[in-house]
Amino acid sequence: MTVFSSRMPRAVLGAGLLVLSASAAFAHAALERKEASPNAAYRGVVQIMHGCGGTPTTRVSVTIPEGVVGAKPMPKPGWQVTTEKGPYARAYQSFHGTVSEGVKTITWSGGSLPDDQIDEFTFLARVSDAFAPGATVYFPVQQDCQTGSYAWSDIPAAGQSAHDLKSPAPGVTIVAAAPARPAPVKAGDLTIEQPWMRATPAGAKVAGGYVRVTNTGKEPDRLVGAAIQLAGRGVIHSMTMEGGVMKMALVEGGLAVKPGETVELKPGGYHLMFEDLSGAPKAGESVQGSLTFERAGTVPVTFTVAPIGAQAPGAAAGGHQH
Template sequence: MNPIPRAELFAALFLTLSATAALSHATLERGQASPNASYRGVVQIHHGCKGEPTTRVSVTIPEGVIGAKPMPKAGWQVAAERGPYARAYPYFHGDVSEGVKRITWSGGSLADDQVDEFTFLARITDAFAPGSTVYFPVEQDCTSGNHRWTDIPTAGAAKLKSPAPGVTIVAGPAPSPAAKAADVRAETPWMRATPGGAKVAGGYVRIVNSGTQADRLTGGSVPFAGSVSIHSMSMDGGVMRMATVEGGLVVKPGETVELKPGGYHLMFEDLKGATPKAGETVQGTLTFERAGTVPVIFTVAPIGASGPDAKSSAAPAPAGGHHHH
């Protein structure tokens, strides 16, 4: 019998180990995060308990991860336990000293041979340096039996039997709440997440012109849109109307113009591929007549949010998908 080539043997062993790891743990879909950035945690449950369905999933939010919010899940009840942090952390509207420490989904039923996801949003603080790992212990209860994915490695420890899902901290893009080119500054760029199948999305930003000459915002770019234009919204006889700002938006010397929901806004058009989800960030650009191309980083807020750190509104989107604007 011919021996199996070493390369094929290693490849087969790697695939076997990868498949075993994927099927024997509660895992996090996104394995990397950056300090001082939002994180969208997606806990994936791959199996039940010796054939029994999963009825409860609980994730512990570690110290140094703040502002955690659970995403509701159809057929499950969600509970968020709050508690004090070990110290105060800077947040969007000032320091915070307490927040959600544990999130639990219960009351549903996930069959042993099915996979599902349990999602939360949070912010990774600078308590973690690039190269470190943040662990999110997960408890899984079934109709009979349970799993506790809570083991955290320590120096010199043996292989863990039930490892907690971990997120590796990596250096992110340089913090840029205000990107500047010449005398024009773009502050707090953000956008709304979009539902599946949407063809357009809205983007918002505050433009500050500290120079002595007027400039004009003419467009921009993001990876998932075929084009970016500037639109306005206004009331006309009790009807909200939206129109393209032909030639771009003028920002006078010393003037601040805010693009926000219900007024001027960026229109991301001809969306293609996977669009960003709440909690993520998107690198893009803004284009000015005088200042040229200004790099920006859009934060992604939930669908219907009124601001970069606001919750989703409950209002349904009208036909055509223009609720985003």
């Protein structure tokens, strides 16, 4: 069996989990997703981009690394799918309880994928708690063709770059799972959803807050105030564009929430302004607070904290609108 030179384009896999680097832009295989989180399920879609030296691909094999468990392949018309099982180094939590053995390799064979066509090979797996955010998990891939093959299985040593390897295995970056979305809060006829705020730099005296309120009743209500433990007071502001200039103003008398309507306070529009901060809210934290309504009264809520400049809860940093 011929193994092509590492000067050929690299194969980049992923269990729906891979980071596709610029150097792998012309890879033989690619995966849809670039990141994985611990204790979560992933749908791996291996995309084979072309064959070996012009000849068709006849076999694709993916090695499931230690700590990725419960792997199951999807059948593929025209191809035979086989798995190799073995014991894990320790027991892991899987989809259906604790497991100590499982699929180590998935192979699709017997088909013929022409060099000028692409196709996908799919499986489902679970990333266990063996990996902490910041780690990289490597998935060796073997692509065999009518003539020749590609084997991408080299794993970098500590401090070594994958670019220095002749045949690097594709890797997945482990990231922390997004925080669970808080359950809506009911207060009479009002439903309060996604209270959140932006983190602030040290020394800042104001912070923006946001929330969605739906009135399911027959009587109007009005949001008249807000509070958090870190702020001297909370007020409601509006933001408008006048002559190309963005202006912010205090909403006198509160913000109406009419029957059957949803009012959303969000960046660039109506928003809460927490003033006289005694500390700096940090991204990823939760801040206890409350919203006060004319009819529903004062309702305890928990504000999740997004990064500085975020445009939505759980989003990355963005612009600087309140």
